[in-house]
Amino acid sequence: MRRVVPIGPYHPLQEEPEFFKLIVEGEKVVDLEINIGYNHRGHEYISPTLTWDQVPFLVERICGICSDSHPYAYVLAVEDCAHIEPPPRAKYIRTIIGELERIHSHYLWLGLAGHFIGYNTVWMWVWRYREPLLDLFELIMGNRNHYAINKIGGARRDIKPEDYPKIEKYLDMLEKKNAMFTKAILDDPVIRARLEGVGILKKEDAIAYAVTGPTARGSGYAIDVRKDDPYDAYDKVDWDIVVGKDGDVLAKAVVRLLECDESIKIVRQCLKNMPDGPIETRVDGIPPGEGIGHHEAPRGEVFHYVRSDGSNMPVRHKVRAPSFMNIASNVVAVKGYSIADATLVLAAVDPCYCCTERTMVAYEDGKEKYTGKDLLQLSWKKTERLRERYRK
Amino acid sequence: MGNLKLLGLKKSPWVFHLAAAACNNCDIEILDILTPRWDVERFGIVLVGSPRHADALLVTGVINRKTLPRVLRVYEQTPKPCLVIAVGSCACHPHIFESSYNVVGPYDKHIPVDVYIPGCPPKPEAIIMGVVKALKRL
Numbered sequence: 001m002r003r004v005v006p007i008g009p010y011h012p013l014q015e016e017p018e019f020f021k022l023i024v025e026g027e028k029v030v031d032l033e034i035n036i037g038y039n040h041r042g043h044e045y046i047s048p049t050l051t052w053d054q055v056p057f058l059v060e061r062i063c064g065i066c067s068d069s070h071p072y073a074y075v076l077a078v079e080d081c082a083h084i085e086p087p088p089r090a091k092y093i094r095t096i097i098g099e100l101e102r103i104h105s106h107y108l109w110l111g112l113a114g115h116f117i118g119y120n121t122v123w124m125w126v127w128r129y130r131e132p133l134l135d136l137f138e139l140i141m142g143n144r145n146h147y148a149i150n151k152i153g154g155a156r157r158d159i160k161p162e163d164y165p166k167i168e169k170y171l172d173m174l175e176k177k178n179a180m181f182t183k184a185i186l187d188d189p190v191i192r193a194r195l196e197g198v199g200i201l202k203k204e205d206a207i208a209y210a211v212t213g214p215t216a217r218g219s220g221y222a223i224d225v226r227k228d229d230p231y232d233a234y235d236k237v238d239w240d241i242v243v244g245k246d247g248d249v250l251a252k253a254v255v256r257l258l259e260c261d262e263s264i265k266i267v268r269q270c271l272k273n274m275p276d277g278p279i280e281t282r283v284d285g286i287p288p289g290e291g292i293g294h295h296e297a298p299r300g301e302v303f304h305y306v307r308s309d310g311s312n313m314p315v316r317h318k319v320r321a322p323s324f325m326n327i328a329s330n331v332v333a334v335k336g337y338s339i340a341d342a343t344l345v346l347a348a349v350d351p352c353y354c355c356t357e358r359t360m361v362a363y364e365d366g367k368e369k370y371t372g373k374d375l376l377q378l379s380w381k382k383t384e385r386l387r388e389r390y391r392k
Numbered sequence: 393m394g395n396l397k398l399l400g401l402k403k404s405p406w407v408f409h410l411a412a413a414a415c416n417n418c419d420i421e422i423l424d425i426l427t428p429r430w431d432v433e434r435f436g437i438v439l440v441g442s443p444r445h446a447d448a449l450l451v452t453g454v455i456n457r458k459t460l461p462r463v464l465r466v467y468e469q470t471p472k473p474c475l476v477i478a479v480g481s482c483a484c485h486p487h488i489f490e491s492s493y494n495v496v497g498p499y500d501k502h503i504p505v506d507v508y509i510p511g512c513p514p515k516p517e518a519i520i521m522g523v524v525k526a527l528k529r530l
Contacts, residue, residue: 009462011441017462064416064417064513065420354414
């Protein structure tokens with residue numbers, strides 16, 4: 001007997017509105033349907049109405065947690081289009097902020113994961129050590145989130161040499177705490193029992209669903225844009241890709257924690273080798289052409305595409321966020337586990353729905369492939385199909 | 393009866409957090425005020441899982457076409473009188489998203505809003521101050 005457990009769109013589990021339909025047999029989840037679109041604000045539509053320099057502020061507001069990643073990928077795309085080479089100091093600054101953001105994002109996830117399994121101590125504890133990092137952001141860039149460090153042809157703000165010791169001091173503290181968290185999670189029998197062997201995403205499935213970021217690396221698939229196609233200062237520092245083995249939630253948690261260690265390593269090296277000089281180059285318009293940029297966001301690869309016609313605005317701006325692929329893999333990861341585990345498994349990919357929500361219009365022979373009416377027809381047909389399925 | 397409820401509300405407001413089409417940032421800052429540095433639970437402010445238990449709604453983000461009916465429904469489910477606190481610039485005015493085809497305007501066009509807390513995102517101190525100001529008005 002199949003039953004449906006609806007979760008959402010407003011529910012205490014996750015912060016954003018999204019809708020899951022868990023199809024269950026008894027306690028066991030046999031299928032999952034994901035319905036998103038509650039966060040669609042039309043960024044790709046607004047972007048061509050703004051000038052090149054205004055767009056970073058817009059794409060920053062795609063997502064508040066990885067608010068450095070989207071502008072980062074965007075400026076890389078524009079620099080690719082206009083063949084701009086930012087000065088070395090700007091590259092190092094961007095790398096540092098990108099890595100500090102990874103730490104803050106992974107800690108955020110770890111805290112929420114603790115909350116999801118009813119371990120609020122973990123949540124309070126982890127977020128306590130995330131707080132000084134936000135202070136650092138405020139110190140360097142003037143805002144706790146949405147810091148707007150990326151600018152076409154450089155960085156918007158400099159990291160002052162007198163701030164280096166403050167960053168170093170935080171990293172020293174964090175290194176100890178990160179070791180403590182890693183040990184706490186690996187040693188705690190309750191956390192282990194909740195996370196181990198739950199929500200397994202096999203390597204084949206990870207490849208088939210094209211997942212990225214810690215979700216892929218937790219399944220043993222070593223994919224990382226920072227290593228595969230290094231940009232900015234990532235090829236000038238020494239670090240390793242962290243790869244898990246089992247693909248369960250524990251592996252993903254451990255990958256994220258160990259990645260924080262790697263981030264600390266990268267930031268330290270960047271601070272040590274930081275070159276002097278200007279932080280931005282002069283940009284005289286964007287020539288016609290197209291460019292791509294990708295950045296390893298905390299959740300995986302974020303990809304931006306821009307096309308220019310030589311004017312002061314982009315003609316087309318396409319965004320692909322990592323959660324777009326990662327969320328789809330929930331369908332295989334959640335199957336066969338109980339409803340109680342589903343909470344955690346659905347959150348294990350660190351989903352970010354506001355990143356994900358894009359729409360597209362498919363054209364065929366110069367005509368829209370699906371008009372509004374066609375989509376309605378498709379929707380009705382699907383309802384019919386599902387009705388048949390649940391009648392069984 | 394309304395006054396009695398308002399008096400009770402002053403002591404320990406239970407809040408429901410409602411994100412329409414937010415970017416997550418205000419939502420994270422709202423969670424942040426529950427964590428050790430600010431710890432608003434000291435004052436009896438608790439995040440609840442259902443709007444039916446809530447005295448106040450903390451609303452974030454712009455409203456889009458898909459979330460508008462849901463937002464109205466959540467507002468209807470909240471026992472009245474209730475406070476509506478708009479957290480963040482998007483909740484006060486769509487600003488950067490104004491030209492979007494999917495955005496249907498700010499909260500105060502659809503539901504009565506008591507307090508506006510601007511900022512992108514507002515600092516946790518600002519959110520706490522907004523809640524305190526809202527309670528003082530009662």
